[in-house]
Amino acid sequence: MNKITRIILVVVVCLSIGYMSGVVTRSAITTWYPTLVKPSFNPPNWVFAPVWTLLYLMMGVAAGLVWDKINLDKEIVKKALFFFAIQLALNALWSYLFFGLHNPMLAGLEIIILWLMIYETQIQFAKINTIAGYLLVPYLAWVSFAAVLNGSIWWLNR
Template structure:
């Protein structure tokens, strides 16, 4: 498999995870979420879809670049991609916990674990491919913001 095929495979996978996560989110965005008290820094709802789309594309490119190094750094790439898969699963789980179960506290606990897995994935990716590491920085920053937002929503609505 060539580099471009690997990148496209992971980008499509990430976008699919994002799409299925959005299915859980949709009904709550229209019903439950508007009833919550939100902090003043809560972005408008229309911001989330384009931001997440770009983040999923960037993380897919990053993982594809790392996967492309499998022949020269087999063990490091294998470990990095395991962390990547775990963080991607946790990313999807957050939507289910927050919007599906309507449980901001459980989602808050989970997003801290997600952040740690993203950070560890970033560290592992950066050691294998610097560009892959750089591509993870906006994701890490956004989930940092999302963690503060999640905590604020929980606090304001407890």
């Protein structure tokens, strides 16, 4: 399998996970979420879909670039992709906890673990492919912002 095929495959997986997370989110955005008190820095709802789409694209490209190095050092690449898979699963779980279960506290605790897994993934990716490491920096920044937003929403609505 060539590099482009690997990148496309992982991008499709990431976008699919994002779509499934969106299914959980969509109904709550119009019913439960508007009832919450939100901090002044809460972005408008329309911001989230394009930001997440871009982040999922960047994640997929990063993972594809790392996967393309599998023949150079199989164990290091497998380890990096293992962390990637964990953080991707945690990413989807956050949407379920926050929007599906309507539980900002549990989602807030989970997002801390998610952030740590993204950070570890970014470190592992950077060792294998510098560009892949850089591609995860905006994701880490956005989840940092999301963690603060999540914590603020929990605090304001406890």
